[in-house]
Amino acid sequence: MSDNLCPPLFGPAFDADPYPAYAWLRDNAPVTRVPLPGCQAWLVTRYEDAVVTLTHPSLAKDPAAGSPEWRAASLGLPLDHRPGLARHMLNADGADHSRLRRLVGSAFTPRRMAGLRERAQEVTDDLLDRLDGPEADLIAGLAYPLPITIICDLLGVPEADRPTFHHHASVIDSSAASEVAQIAEATDALEKFLAGLVALKRTHPGDDLLTDLVRRSAQGEIDEDELTSTAFLLLIAGHETTVALIGNGLLALLRHPRQAAELRSDPARLPGFIDEMLRYDGPVRNATWRFPTEPVVIGGQEMLPGEPILVSLLSANRDPSAFPDPDAFSPGRTGGPHLAFGRGPHYCVGAALAQIEAEAAIGSVLRRFPELSLAVDPADLTWWPSAIMRGMFSLPVRLYG
Numbered sequence: 001m002s003d004n005l006c007p008p009l010f011g012p013a014f015d016a017d018p019y020p021a022y023a024w025l026r027d028n029a030p031v032t033r034v035p036l037p038g039c040q041a042w043l044v045t046r047y048e049d050a051v052v053t054l055t056h057p058s059l060a061k062d063p064a065a066g067s068p069e070w071r072a073a074s075l076g077l078p079l080d081h082r083p084g085l086a087r088h089m090l091n092a093d094g095a096d097h098s099r100l101r102r103l104v105g106s107a108f109t110p111r112r113m114a115g116l117r118e119r120a121q122e123v124t125d126d127l128l129d130r131l132d133g134p135e136a137d138l139i140a141g142l143a144y145p146l147p148i149t150i151i152c153d154l155l156g157v158p159e160a161d162r163p164t165f166h167h168h169a170s171v172i173d174s175s176a177a178s179e180v181a182q183i184a185e186a187t188d189a190l191e192k193f194l195a196g197l198v199a200l201k202r203t204h205p206g207d208d209l210l211t212d213l214v215r216r217s218a219q220g221e222i223d224e225d226e227l228t229s230t231a232f233l234l235l236i237a238g239h240e241t242t243v244a245l246i247g248n249g250l251l252a253l254l255r256h257p258r259q260a261a262e263l264r265s266d267p268a269r270l271p272g273f274i275d276e277m278l279r280y281d282g283p284v285r286n287a288t289w290r291f292p293t294e295p296v297v298i299g300g301q302e303m304l305p306g307e308p309i310l311v312s313l314l315s316a317n318r319d320p321s322a323f324p325d326p327d328a329f330s331p332g333r334t335g336g337p338h339l340a341f342g343r344g345p346h347y348c349v350g351a352a353l354a355q356i357e358a359e360a361a362i363g364s365v366l367r368r369f370p371e372l373s374l375a376v377d378p379a380d381l382t383w384w385p386s387a388i389m390r391g392m393f394s395l396p397v398r399l400y401g
């Protein structure tokens, strides 16, 4: 391949290993236009430009700030335009954003987080007990069910309703690669389900985050659409991301036996290892849409009001100007910090919870299966065809020798 040609930015080869294409873009077209169905978007790939974009005061998150072309193109997607699902903090700016974020942030109390740590360990132990080896898929057996169970606990979804909730969530997940019509149907059903859950919390309050938010709504701090939208955001933002952190993180260990042995001999290093897993092969490919509210210049490119912008977090996290020898998996490295949880006002609210779940899952797998190895050639792993997320459909392993 000529040095002057960018490797493809779509398709299975890119999904399996997007890093060579990102390296090319950082060197040759660090802020570039990419074609999307129905419109074009800016793609930002260097670390420094990514930080500028994620923290820029003249870039809005509200979809209403998007250009007419972007709005027309994205109207096909059911998620961005329904008041009952879209009026959450990731689509809000300024005072509305701060209010919604504060409400959720204050519901992540130290007591609730301590309870979730205990619960994440209990759920992990139970899931690992059920693996009956000698081979297993650690996505279906652990990485997928753990986060959805924790989110159901957090939102206070009654046990009897969990299968329905799981079903709708799995259709919407990009890991399921569902059809648009199916997604629209599941989104309808989930919107109704969440409205019903909010009503239930009014009559039967529980010790959960949604009950806290319902109480705040009685004081006029959050309205009905914002309540269901926030529950929806927590489900979407907190589920697949964590599935991918556990899956991609375990894969990094399986492909780096020397580092895995170091971790086994010093388990206290687990948080640092998870930090490097987030940098090396993080769950979020691109941050969510941003739109200039006035002309802005980023990386030497002028962007006009409404033009949609994506920031490649995967690319920024492999930028050699921020991380020496960026393609090496090197826990405890200097440089960064990584951008896997974003940066600035929309920095991930659930970062601490994700860390708790990953520590329970990855720590327990290492402890319980000292001979763990990959059961397939890495080239045979299949990756989600998602524009936003990076994760695998399955992770087949041999549990014993």
Ligand code: HEM
Binding pocket: 054, 089, 090, 091, 101, 233, 234, 237, 238, 239, 241, 242, 245, 282, 283, 284, 287, 288, 289, 313, 339, 340, 341, 342, 343, 345, 346, 347, 348, 349, 350, 351, 353, 354
């Ligand atoms: C490894 C797991 C996770 C990763 C990599 C991740 C990543 C991110 C990123 C990159 C953003 C910023 C997006 C942007 O600026 O466009 C974000 C925002 C957010 N995340 Fe996470 N996330 C994870 C887990 C979670 C969990 C477990 C929850 C909650 C249960 C959560 C809730 C949120 C929320 C509510 C926001 C919006 C914050 C705002 O708009 O102010 N995330 N996350």
